[in-house]
Amino acid sequence: MHRLAILCPKLVAALLAGCLAASAQSFVRAWPLGSVEINNGWRTNSGDNLAWAEAEFDDSHWPLATLGPQTPLPANWTWYRLKLQMQSQTEEPLALLVTAPGGTCEVYVDGRQASAETISSWFHMTAARAQVVPLPRVSAAIHIALRVEYPKPLAATYGSYLNVQAGGLSDIQSAAASTVDDRVFKFLPGGFAYFAILLAAVGAFGLFLAQRTHREYFWLGLYLILNAGVGLGWHAVESSLIPYWWNSLLADPLTFPEIIALIEFAFAFIGRPVGRVWRLCEAAVLAILPTAQLAFAGLFPSAIYWGLQGVVQLGIALALPILLLVQLRRGNREAGWLILPILLAFSVGGVSGVSTLATLLGRQLNLLPTIHFAGTLIDFTDIGDFVFLLAIGVVMFFRFTSVSRKQARSASELEAAQRVQTLLLRSTPTSSAKIWVETVYRPAQEVGGDFFHTTVVDGQHRIVVGDVSGKGLGAAMLVSAIIGALDTLRDAAPATVLRSLNDLLLARQQGGFATCLCAVVTPAGVVRFANAGHLAPYRNGSEIAVESGLPLGLAARIDYAEAPLQLNGGDTLTFLTDGVVEARNTSGELFGFERTRAISTGSAEQIAQAAQAFGQDDDITVLTLRYASAEVLHA
Numbered sequence: 001m002h003r004l005a006i007l008c009p010k011l012v013a014a015l016l017a018g019c020l021a022a023s024a025q026s027f028v029r030a031w032p033l034g035s036v037e038i039n040n041g042w043r044t045n046s047g048d049n050l051a052w053a054e055a056e057f058d059d060s061h062w063p064l065a066t067l068g069p070q071t072p073l074p075a076n077w078t079w080y081r082l083k084l085q086m087q088s089q090t091e092e093p094l095a096l097l098v099t100a101p102g103g104t105c106e107v108y109v110d111g112r113q114a115s116a117e118t119i120s121s122w123f124h125m126t127a128a129r130a131q132v133v134p135l136p137r138v139s140a141a142i143h144i145a146l147r148v149e150y151p152k153p154l155a156a157t158y159g160s161y162l163n164v165q166a167g168g169l170s171d172i173q174s175a176a177a178s179t180v181d182d183r184v185f186k187f188l189p190g191g192f193a194y195f196a197i198l199l200a201a202v203g204a205f206g207l208f209l210a211q212r213t214h215r216e217y218f219w220l221g222l223y224l225i226l227n228a229g230v231g232l233g234w235h236a237v238e239s240s241l242i243p244y245w246w247n248s249l250l251a252d253p254l255t256f257p258e259i260i261a262l263i264e265f266a267f268a269f270i271g272r273p274v275g276r277v278w279r280l281c282e283a284a285v286l287a288i289l290p291t292a293q294l295a296f297a298g299l300f301p302s303a304i305y306w307g308l309q310g311v312v313q314l315g316i317a318l319a320l321p322i323l324l325l326v327q328l329r330r331g332n333r334e335a336g337w338l339i340l341p342i343l344l345a346f347s348v349g350g351v352s353g354v355s356t357l358a359t360l361l362g363r364q365l366n367l368l369p370t371i372h373f374a375g376t377l378i379d380f381t382d383i384g385d386f387v388f389l390l391a392i393g394v395v396m397f398f399r400f401t402s403v404s405r406k407q408a409r410s411a412s413e414l415e416a417a418q419r420v421q422t423l424l425l426r427s428t429p430t431s432s433a434k435i436w437v438e439t440v441y442r443p444a445q446e447v448g449g450d451f452f453h454t455t456v457v458d459g460q461h462r463i464v465v466g467d468v469s470g471k472g473l474g475a476a477m478l479v480s481a482i483i484g485a486l487d488t489l490r491d492a493a494p495a496t497v498l499r500s501l502n503d504l505l506l507a508r509q510q511g512g513f514a515t516c517l518c519a520v521v522t523p524a525g526v527v528r529f530a531n532a533g534h535l536a537p538y539r540n541g542s543e544i545a546v547e548s549g550l551p552l553g554l555a556a557r558i559d560y561a562e563a564p565l566q567l568n569g570g571d572t573l574t575f576l577t578d579g580v581v582e583a584r585n586t587s588g589e590l591f592g593f594e595r596t597r598a599i600s601t602g603s604a605e606q607i608a609q610a611a612q613a614f615g616q617d618d619d620i621t622v623l624t625l626r627y628a629s630a631e632v633l634h635a
Contacts, residue, residue, distance in 0.1 A: 035097065035167030035175055039067035041082060042146075048077035053108035053145040057081075067162045073100070075152035080162070085141040094135040095172040097165040099179065101150060102129030102240065105162065108145040109135065122151040122298075127158060127240040128183070130176040134169060153298045154244055158237075183239045190235035194228040197389055201225045207400055214403060219265035220396065226258035227345075248296035255309070256289045259316060262345060266320055269399070270327050270335045281319075284312055317346035334402075337395045344388040434523055435461050436626045440608040441619075442579070448619035449475030450577045453486045459523045462490075464497065465575040465623055466516035466534060466552075478505070478512050494518040494530035498552065498560040502532070505553030513553035517546075517575060525567035525627055530560045535581065538574040538600035539565070567627040574600045579620035580611040591615075 043062035051057060059081045065071075067080070098107055103120030106113055114133045136142065148162065165175065204221030211217065233251020236242045260282045267274045274282075288308050294300035320342050327335035437454055449468035454461065464486055468475045485504050489497050497518045505514060517534035521527050529537070529544070533551035536543050549560045567573070576596070583591035591614045599610050604622040611620050 035165045035171050037068065038082070038084070038164050038166050039071075042067060042080045043082070044078060044080050046074070046076070046078055048079070048147070048149070050147075052079045052081065053113075053147065054111040055143040057143075067164055069161050069163060071161055072159050073104070073148060073150045073155065073162055075150055075155035078148045078150075080146040080148070082144045083141050084144055084166075092168040092170065093137065094166065095169040096131075096133040096135060096144070097167075097172045097175050098131045098133060098146070099128060099161075099163040099165075100131075100148065101154070101160045102126035102243075104148055104150045104160075105131070106147040107131065107133045108147065109133070110143055111145075119147070119149045122154055122296075123243065123245045125151075125154065125244050126242070127160065127237055127244070128179070129240060130179040132169075132172055132176050135166075151298060153296050153302050158244070183241060187235050187239035187241055190231060193389075194231040194235070197224050197228040197231070200389055200393065201228065204396070207396070211400075211403055211407070214268075216265055216268035216399070217396075219261050219268050220392070223258060223261035223265055226254045226261055229254045230258060245296075249293055252296075253289055253292045255313075256285045256292075259285050259313065262342070263316065263320065266324065266338060266342065269338055270324070270332055272327070281312075281316060285316075288312060313346070317343075320346075334399065337398065341388060341392040341395055344391055432456065432459070432461070432523070434525075434628045435521060436628075437461065437463070438604040438624045440604040440622045442608055442612055442616065442621075443619050444579070444616055449479060450579065450619035450621040451479045451482055452575075452621055452623055453483060454623070455486075455490055457491045461521040461625070462494075462497075463519045463521070463575060463623060463625065464516065465577065465621060466514050466532075467577045467579075467619070467621075468514040469512050474512070478508070478514065481508065482514065482516075493562070494520055494528055495560045495562050498530050498532045498549070499558065502552045502558055503556075506556055508553075513551045515551045519573075519575075521567070521573075521625065521627075525569075525571075527565040527567060527573070529563045529565065531563075532560060535576060535578060537576075538572075538597065539567075540572055541597060541601045543597065569628060571627045572601055573625040573627075574604075574607070575623040575625075576600075576607065577619060577621040579616065579618035580607065580622065582618055583611040583614045583620075584617045585615040 042065045043059045044065035045052065045059070045062045052059070062081065065080060096107065098105060098115070103117070103122075103125040105115075106118055107115035114135075115131050117129070117131050146162065146164075150160065154160075165172065167175075201221045201224035204217050204224060208214065208217035208221060230251050233242075233247040233254075237244060237247040237251075263278060263282060264274065267278070288305070291300050291305045291308065295302045295305035321339050324335045324339045324342065328339075439452055439454070441448075441450065441452065443450070449470055451464075451466050451468065453464040456462075466482065468478045468482070470478075481504060482501060485501060486497070489500055492500065498516060501514070501516060505512065514532075515534040516532045517537065518530045519527055519537070529546045531546045531548045533548055536546045536548070538544065544565065546563050547561050550558055581591060581593055581596050591611055595610075595614075596607075599607050602610075604624045607622045607624075608620050
């Protein structure tokens with residue numbers, strides 16, 4: 001510090017006395033840390049000619065230009081020249097610090113390129129880069145020329161500036177190193193914000209896995225991931241951590257699917273399907289996507305691209321809150337929860353077109369505060385992202401807790417329905433000295449649509465097995481009605497039972513139907529079957545040919561035929577539902593009729609276990625009846 005205190009005044013005096021611009025204007029503004037800005041007195045010209053770098057070139061007819069943060073770079077090729085005389089009374093070498101978009105500026109001293117960096121394609125350019133250019137130790141004046149090429153699409157999209165400082169080499173190197181730290185600190189607030197959004201996206205997908213029927217969690221997670229991708233790309237480009245192409249070709253185009261994900265989330269949240277008009281809006285958003293890459297490559301007018309993007313985004317930004325307000329007025333209270341987060345998403349959140357417009361207008365009108373925290377500048381959009389994340393987090397917390405309460409109530413109702421159905425299907429033991437009956441019931445869900453019923457009246461065993469269309473509580477309610485009706489038909493013939501059940505289902509007028517097989521077995525082994533579209537039973541491993549009528553509940557006044565069968569001693573009858581035949585393994589293969597026939601001589605428990613182990617896909621019901629032989633009775 002002592003050496004710097006001695007060096008700086010001498011160097012300042014030398015510069016103030018010896019720095020001569022062609023315009024003879026003073027351009028020395030300040031002298032922080034041994035360096036001074038030399039942004040005044042430059043002469044400029046559009047075009048590109050390497051002869052303009054020569055010391056002998058006469059640039060007196062070129063207009064004057066001022067560099068610095070307030071002067072944006074013009075698009076395409078531009079040259080800047082300055083005649084400079086610098087005399088140092090110390091051993092400290094002198095140098096320039098040229099700050100410009102990376103890959104856009106070459107520095108020439110007396111006709112020779114003095115910078116290591118050369119003009120590169122726009123694909124590799126970055127928002128800013130500091131070049132340290134050592135200066136020769138000469139007492140005579142030197143001619144500095146800056147050759148700049150800033151592509152028009154980048155100038156229209158990002159804008160930039162050219163800044164030049166001069167001073168001692170060590171101070172210039174320190175200033176260059178500090179620009180790297182500045183870029184990192186500039187990125188940190190937005191980086192943390194979007195990292196938090198990524199974590200929120202993981203949480204949203206976790207909620208979706210917990211509640212698969214609620215697609216709003218999936219669309220919210222997708223929106224947050226796209227939002228973070230857009231924001232991280234933009235912040236990293238602004239902080240010069242990655243080249244322009246990352247944002248131009250990857251991050252910025254994510255804005256369009258991000259908008260679609262937000263639309264899908266809003267409709268899924270309020271529980272309404274996406275209408276035709278909104279589908280057209282989504283198609284319009286996707287139609288703009290190819291123009292993004294074309295605009296950044298200079299093949300499509302940037303102004304038209306930004307205009308199209310702004311019009312579409314502004315239209316959706318206005319239409320979505322209006323849609324939510326309409327739904328709120330119609331009684332959808334949850335639609336009101338989403339209005340504030342949607343407004344934040346478009347105004348200060350990640351949907352870049354509208355939020356960028358709001359940010360730029362706010363800065364121009366001095367409406368946006370500048371907040372410094374821990375050495376970093378917190379941007380308005382960073383604050384907006386946190387507010388949006390907080391608002392959507394509160395909304396989704398209430399949604400999740402509300403859905404969880406509803407699911408808890410539904411689970412309680414299903415548990416109660418399961419207990420009721422179990423009691424209804426628990427027939428009294430119907431085995432006798434000559435006939436043994438075994439039943440197994442395996443519902444695919446808490447409650448099922450299969451049913452069975454067994455009774456003994458005057459020594460005759462009546463067996464009813466059926467399957468109601470559908471699943472869940474609706475099917476269980478229909479099963480309850482059928483079981484209740486069967487209790488009133490204890491001594492009816494099989495055909496009469498089916499006709500009565502058919503009338504019952506038609507009277508309910510709920511659109512459901514059922515297949516049903518009814519059989520009555522006498523002590524003498526005589527069986528009478530009546531079938532309403534159900535699977536045929538098996539006798540000793542062979543399918544019995546039983547005439548099948550229409551399922552119950554499809555048509556009125558149906559007469560069901562009865563078919564007789566004589567059992568022999570030791571015969572086995574097997575009744576089952578299609579949950580056995582339609583069991584499906586992980587490869588999608590059905591259990592099928594051949595496997596069913598092969599195991600049909602086993603016990604009810606063995607058959608049900610085999611189908612369940614293969615891959616249960618529906619309710620499984622198996623009922624087996626064994627008719628005793630004369631030898632067994634005699635014994």
